[in-house]
Amino acid sequence: MEKRALLYEGKAKQLFETNDPNILRVQYKDALTAFNGEKKERAKGKGRLNNEISSILFHQLSTVGIANHFVKRLSETEQLVKKTSIxxxxxxxxxxxxxxxxxxxxxxxxxxxxxxxxxxxxxxxxxxxxxxxxxxxxxxxxxxxxxxxxxxxxxxxxxxxxxxxxxxxxxxxxxxxxxxxxxxxxxxxxxxxxxxxxxxxxxxxxxxxxxxxxxxxxxxxxxxxxxxxxxxxxxxxxxx
Amino acid sequence: MEKRALLYEGKAKQLFETNDPNILRVQYKDALTAFNGEKKERAKGKGRLNNEISSILFHQLSTVGIANHFVKRLSETEQLVKKTSIxxxxxxxxxxxxxxxxxxxxxxxxxxxxxxxxxxxxxxxxxxxxxxxxxxxxxxxxxxxxxxxxxxxxxxxxxxxxxxxxxxxxxxxxxxxxxxxxxxxxxxxxxxxxxxxxxxxxxxxxxxxxxxxxxxxxxxxxxxxxxxxxxxxxxxxxxx
Ligand SMILES: Nc1ncnc2c1ncn2[C@@H]1O[C@H](COP(=O)(O)OP(=O)(O)O)[C@@H](O)[C@H]1O
Ligand SMILES: Nc1ncnc2c1ncn2[C@@H]1O[C@H](COP(=O)(O)OP(=O)(O)O)[C@@H](O)[C@H]1O
Ligand SMILES: [Mg+2]
Ligand SMILES: [Mg+2]
Known part of the structure; x- marks a missing residue:
């Protein structure tokens, strides 16, 4: 799935468009923020860990029939998800x-x-x-x-x-x-x-x-x- | 209705027991507080005004069938109410x-x-x-x-x-x-x-x-x- 324009950058993730208009590529960042962004830090490896943990948990939820956006994990820090209007x-x-x-x-x-x-x-x-x-x-x-x-x-x-x-x-x-x-x-x-x-x-x-x-x-x-x-x-x- | 022991004193009112265990005598105070008690003042006449305004409004609500504690206004700053467990x-x-x-x-x-x-x-x-x-x-x-x-x-x-x-x-x-x-x-x-x-x-x-x-x-x-x-x-x- 091709990585196209950056659609949105949040505190913990970047969302990229792909060649499929209904699919986004999510890049998990190492950035850590708390207290509504007042406390900030970079934690090496956090992006990788959260990407993998979230992938495991969303996959689990899919197996028990809870409808969700997860498509698949792409790399250490990236996953594909269905685009939703949040x-x-x-x-x-x-x-x-x-x-x-x-x-x-x-x-x-x-x-x-x-x-x-x-x-x-x-x-x-x-x-x-x-x-x-x-x-x-x-x-x-x-x-x-x-x-x-x-x-x-x-x-x-x-x-x-x-x-x-x-x-x-x-x-x-x-x-x-x-x-x-x-x-x-x-x-x-x-x-x-x-x-x-x-x-x-x-x-x-x-x-x-x-x-x-x-x-x-x-x-x-x-x-x-x-x-x-x-x-x-x-x-x-x-x-x- | 006899005025007995002070049951409770709040920021705006005092509640007194009466000879009827189900009836309280409320004394409206002139004290004014705001911001959870941080701002305080005495406003002469406020007790009288609130006692009369509240009496009028509760009486109105009674006439349209909304069950409430109001019994009657006793004096400028006092009224009788049914005791409730708030x-x-x-x-x-x-x-x-x-x-x-x-x-x-x-x-x-x-x-x-x-x-x-x-x-x-x-x-x-x-x-x-x-x-x-x-x-x-x-x-x-x-x-x-x-x-x-x-x-x-x-x-x-x-x-x-x-x-x-x-x-x-x-x-x-x-x-x-x-x-x-x-x-x-x-x-x-x-x-x-x-x-x-x-x-x-x-x-x-x-x-x-x-x-x-x-x-x-x-x-x-x-x-x-x-x-x-x-x-x-x-x-x-x-x-x-
Ligand atoms: N499937 C999705 N489709 C569209 N947007 C999503 C999807 N999943 C999450 N988002 C949004 O991605 C944005 C970026 O995530 P994140 O960095 O955690 O943002 P935030 O700073 O708002 O917490 C958030 O606004 C989140 O609501
Ligand atoms: N009918 C009632 N029976 C018992 N307590 C009442 C009744 N009506 C009001 N109260 C209580 O009287 C207390 C004193 O009132 P007030 O001075 O306005 O208190 P507060 O400082 O909590 O606003 C409040 O705790 C209120 O809940
Ligand atoms: Mg977030
Ligand atoms: Mg009060």
């Missing part, structure tokens, strides 16, 4: 209290949640990706209520699947962020990436952090943490 | 962009909303009254989903009624905050107050602010603004 809503699913949920509700980090919490954030860097509710989504005309319910439903399915998959790797899926889009036929499909940049992943025994919080909190080597996730995912034998 | 959720209804909605979504103040927006905030001063969604409410076990839907339904009814009522007074109901509680029989009823402290009210022709924003923004005399609202409410002939 919905500017970040869907966050939470199993354990951490991050902004802990701050919002005054819950201690690490407390398991007896209700799986789904949150919607408006994907807008200038506004700081604010939490929004269904009325805000209607007001901004981002998606219909039916589409929103479908996104929530899919996000919970992804959560069920990934929770099991990571458990088999001795990893606790604390929370994660998903993005959805519509493909060329108008079908809602999971897009973007699933990686230690977009999930909180803790060692199930020690609660050691194996995700972007290592960078946010400056508590270790990001490449080692992500490498641990990749190694465990490759070693895991999962049955579902 | 649900720690602030229900905000919005018709026009202003305040935190403008900031959250980047909407210019004064833009009419084509969808009535209902928001839930967790009533917790230490946490800064954060926006929450239905999953957070389940997680914190604040109310059931059915009760939440009932609150939302009642809030929209209050909005319909008050919007009309204020329109007849040449006042635009921009947004407002409600609190609900359960009475001694476990019935959900509207509680707290409805006043220029808890509503944004603009002159329908000039958009002049006639509410607590006058104090928040330091743009005029709070007592004059509130007096205008009271005078117009008293003068209005409303049919519904």
């Amino acid at each position: 919905i500017p809503i970040e869907v966050v699913v939470r199993n354990v209290a951490a991050g902004s949920l802990s701050r919002r509700l005054g819950l201690e980090e690490g407390v398991p949640l007896n209700t799986t919490v789904v949150e919607f954030y408006y994907k807008d860097d200038d506004l700081g990706d604010p939490l929004i509710n269904e009325d805000h989504i209607q007001l901004l005309d981002l998606v219909s209520i039916n589409q929103l319910n479908e996104m929530k439903e899919m996000a919970l399915q992804v959560n069920d699947h990934l929770t099991n998959h990571f458990k088999a790797c001795d990893v606790k899926l604390v929370d994660f962020k998903l993005e959805f889009g519509f493909d060329e036929e108008g079908k809602l499909i999971l897009s973007d990436e699933i990686s230690p940049d977009t999930c909180r992943l803790w060692d199930v025994h020690t609660n050691e952090k194996l995700d972007k919080d290592v960078f946010r909190e400056g508590i270790g080597q990001i490449d080692q943490a992500y490498e641990t996730i990749l190694t465990r995912l490759k070693g895991a034998v999962v049955t579902d | 649900i720690p959720i602030e229900v905000v209804v919005r018709n026009v962009a202003a305040g935190s909605l403008s900031r959250r979504l980047g909407l210019e103040e004064g833009v009419p909303l084509n969808t009535t927006v209902v928001e839930f905030y967790y009533k917790d001063d230490d946490l800064g009254d954060p926006l929450i969604n239905e999953d957070h409410i389940q997680l914190l076990d604040l109310v059931s989903i059915n009760q939440l839907n009932e609150m939302k339904e009642m809030a929209l009814q209050v909005n319909d009624h008050l919007t009309n009522h204020f329109k007849a007074c040449d006042v635009k109901l921009v947004d407002f905050k409600l609190e609900f509680g359960f009475d001694e029989e476990g019935k959900l009823i509207l509680s707290d107050e409805i006043s220029p402290d808890t509503c944004r009210l603009w002159d329908v022709h000039t958009n002049e602010k006639l509410d607590k924003d006058v104090f928040r923004e330091g743009i005029g005399q709070i007592d004059q603004a509130y007096e205008t609202i009271l005078t117009r409410l008293k003068g209005a002939v409303v049919t519904d």
